[in-house]
Amino acid sequence: MFTGIIQAVGSIASREEHSGGLRLAIGAGALDLGDVAIGDSIAVAGVCLTVVAIEGTRWFADLSAETLARTTLGGLAVGARVNLEKALRLADRLGGHLVSGHVDxxxxxxxxxxxxxxxxxxxxxxxxxxxxxxxxxxxxxxxxxxxxxxxxxxxxxxxxxxxxxxxxxxxxxxxxxxxxxxxxxxxxxxxxxxxxxxxxx
CATH class of the missing domain: 2.40.30.20 (Elongation Factor Tu (Ef-tu); domain 3)
Structure with missing residues (x-):
């Protein structure tokens, strides 16, 4: 879950198509990845994505055909800027509203x-x-x-x-x-x- 309060603006660092899906590398910008682990969720332009790898200030996510069909992420070019938010923790303030990261x-x-x-x-x-x-x-x-x-x-x-x-x-x-x-x-x-x-x- 997320709050809709943007924590940083990142960018698309690379795109790699594979098996009907897409792997994105996302530059974290000012988003602190120090407490992010493989398997964690980060919202990218409102889309909940799972972290599958981390390299320095970049992290990677795999997008399914369903995600590509229902969101704008598949059309983003390398360099495109994206809103980022790490998943809500139970102790966090709910400054916005409850957001699932499942785009309608x-x-x-x-x-x-x-x-x-x-x-x-x-x-x-x-x-x-x-x-x-x-x-x-x-x-x-x-x-x-x-x-x-x-x-x-x-x-x-x-x-x-x-x-x-x-x-x-x-x-x-x-x-x-x-x-x-x-x-x-x-x-x-x-x-x-x-x-x-x-x-x-």
Missing amino acids: GIGTVLAIDDEGASQRWRFRIPRALARYIAVKGSICVDGTSLTVNEAGEEAFGVTLIPHTLAVTTFGARAVGDAVNIEVDLMARYAERLAGVPPDAA
Whole structure:
């Protein structure tokens, strides 16, 4: 589990295709790997990946065909910057919201508008995910926990403060970019408990 509070911005150091999957080497940037072991989980742009090797300030992860089909990671070039967060420990503060690192779909940046020192961002999303997004609820975009300001049938909006823009990859994003979206876990559990079929919207 994760919190959606980005700990560092890293980069894709290398890509190696193999057996229908992909091995990525990820430069850790300022992320401390001193307490990371083989088998640990690190979220990369919101995607929970397992550490399979560590070499200095780089670590390696294997991506399955399923991960490549459901996330933006397969399309990232060497040098691309990515948000990083180590898995939540029970003693950690929960500064964002509970994030699983299991991406629900890919969204697209629709608009970026200045609002004083902050920015209002709007994202297009698959219609099937819109039902799980509510105003003042939580959403995870590329691994970052954000509060929803507006919610529609095919889009939602958030406000990004200067700190978020400075410590995540959002500062280098542009309209048209693809992003990983994970809806709030609680919304999915509430739907399950209510017995509502996922395609009943």
